[in-house]
Amino acid sequence: MVFKGSMPALVTPFRNGKVDEKAFVALVERQIAAGTHALVPCGTTGEASTLSHEEDRHVVELCVKTAAGRVPVIAGAGSNSTAEAIGLLQHAKSVGAHAALIVNPYYNRPTQDGVYAHYKTLNEAVQLPIFVYNVPGRTGSDMQPDLIARLSTLPNVVGIKDASGDVSRVARHTALCGKDFIQISGEDSNAVGFNALGGVGCISVTANVAPYQCAAMQNATLKGDYAEARRINDTLARLHRAMFLEASPAPAKYALSLLGLCTDEVRLPLVPVQSAEVKKEIEAGMKEAGLL
Numbered sequence: 001m002v003f004k005g006s007m008p009a010l011v012t013p014f015r016n017g018k019v020d021e022k023a024f025v026a027l028v029e030r031q032i033a034a035g036t037h038a039l040v041p042c043g044t045t046g047e048a049s050t051l052s053h054e055e056d057r058h059v060v061e062l063c064v065k066t067a068a069g070r071v072p073v074i075a076g077a078g079s080n081s082t083a084e085a086i087g088l089l090q091h092a093k094s095v096g097a098h099a100a101l102i103v104n105p106y107y108n109r110p111t112q113d114g115v116y117a118h119y120k121t122l123n124e125a126v127q128l129p130i131f132v133y134n135v136p137g138r139t140g141s142d143m144q145p146d147l148i149a150r151l152s153t154l155p156n157v158v159g160i161k162d163a164s165g166d167v168s169r170v171a172r173h174t175a176l177c178g179k180d181f182i183q184i185s186g187e188d189s190n191a192v193g194f195n196a197l198g199g200v201g202c203i204s205v206t207a208n209v210a211p212y213q214c215a216a217m218q219n220a221t222l223k224g225d226y227a228e229a230r231r232i233n234d235t236l237a238r239l240h241r242a243m244f245l246e247a248s249p250a251p252a253k254y255a256l257s258l259l260g261l262c263t264d265e266v267r268l269p270l271v272p273v274q275s276a277e278v279k280k281e282i283e284a285g286m287k288e289a290g291l292l
Contacts (some may be wrong), residue, residue, distance in 0.1 A: 001098045003070050003131075003159065003182055004200040005037025008207035009045035011249045012059055013262035019055055021062060021067040023262040027208075028066040030261070031171040034211035039063055040203050043101055044138065045249045050267040056088070061095040074131060074203075078103030082118050089126040098159065099129035101161060101203070106139040112147045121194075123154040135163040135186060145169055149176035149220050161186045161203050162194075169195040177219035188240040190232050192229045195221040205243045206236060239285030245278045255282050258292065 008031055013023035016166050031039060041063040042048040051059065060075045067073050075097040077088035085102060092100050102289075107120055119132060132151055136142040140163060151157045159182025162169060167190050170183055184201045185194035191202035200222070207214035213232055220229035244285045250266050254273040257264040264272045273279055286292040 001129075003038055003074070003099065003129075003184070004218075005222065006035075006207050006211070006215040007038040007040050007184065007201055007203045008036060008056050008211060008214070009040045009043045009205055009284060010063070011252055011256065011262070012042070012046045012051065012268065013253070013256075014265040017265070019051075019059060020262060024059065025066050026061060027256075027261060030061060031071050031207075031211050032067065035215035035219070036071060036207065036211050037201065037215065038074055038098075039067055040074045040076060040101060043133075043203070044103075044135070045074075045205050045208070045252065046076060047249065047267055047270070048056075048078075050078050050270075053087075057091050057095075060092055060097060064096045072098040074099045074101050076101050076103075078105075078133065080105040080107050082121050083286050085118075085122055086125045088130060089122055089130075093126055093128045097128070099131060099158070101131045101133050103133040103135065104139045104141060104143050109139075109141050112144060115141070115143060116147060116150055119151050119157060120154060123156045126156075127198050128156060129158045130154075131159045131161050131182070131184065133159060133161040133163070133186065135161075137163070145172045145176055148173055152177035152181050158182055158264065159184060162273040163187050165190070167183055167193050169199055170194060170199055174198050188236070188243070192217065192221060192226065192233050195229075196226060205248055205252055206240050208249070208252045209243075209259075209286065210236060210239060210291060213289055235289050236285075238281075238288045242278070242282045242285040245281060246273050246275065251278065254279060255286055258283065258286065
């Protein structure tokens with residue numbers, strides 16, 4: 001299975017407090033029709049932290065079932081509890097996910113050795129490709145390149161979603177981990193530059209709203225047509241920024257609600273977009289991207 005290109009970190013739509021299965025299936029179908037390269041359910045953007053275990057497993061299974069092998073599914077399966085992450089990883093494998101996205105353990109703030117032991121235990125527990133996910137702004141700790149090099153020697157660790165914001169690490173990771181180590185950006189704003197330095201895709205928030213444009217931009221980078229990639233990115237730049245003007249995924253859900261694709265419901269402690277100015281900025285970004 002090839003992992004590259006535009007990979008939306010799928011929102012989990014809600015209606016009256018419950019997972020809106022019909023809307024989720026429609027979002028997955030829209031993504032596939034748009035040329036999306038892979039799907040990532042139950043990550044940060046999917047509000048995995050406030051899904052029950054039953055809901056989390058159901059959404060992953062529903063994503064796999066709906067995709068039906070047309071594109072890979074990389075299931076969010078991270079936890080700050082190693083035992084809980086093993087359970088999520090086992091479930092992802094059992095329902096047919098093609099890989100798992102495992103976030104650097106949050107809140108506990110383990111040492112680099114502790115993080116290595118966490119992933120090593122997962123690697124040994126379940127035979128499924130793993131993408132490590134470095135997002136210091138949410139976890140409170142940063143996975144350093146030397147740690148990534150150690151992790152890359154684990155047989156099931158195939159790549160990284162890097163949301164450190166430091167694109168210089170792409171070259172460093174290539175030097176330490178080899179060219180076969182799959183590097184995926186975790187930030188829409190640097191996706192083009194990330195690929196120019198050796199990355200092969202983006203796990204994207206913006207792609208929830210603009211799947212066609214994000215897929216086309218990734219296709220351009222993968223062909224080496226960076227002039228076209230920059231042109232598309234220029235139309236998306238305002239939307240990229242707008243997606244994080246309030247706590248994600250509230251802006252993405254507001255944008256999707258304008259398109260009639262789901263409600264803008266999020267789960268506490270998140271709230272729907274409150275600011276009229278932020279709503280206007282989201283709408284302006286959508287217009288620049290040709291969505292409104």
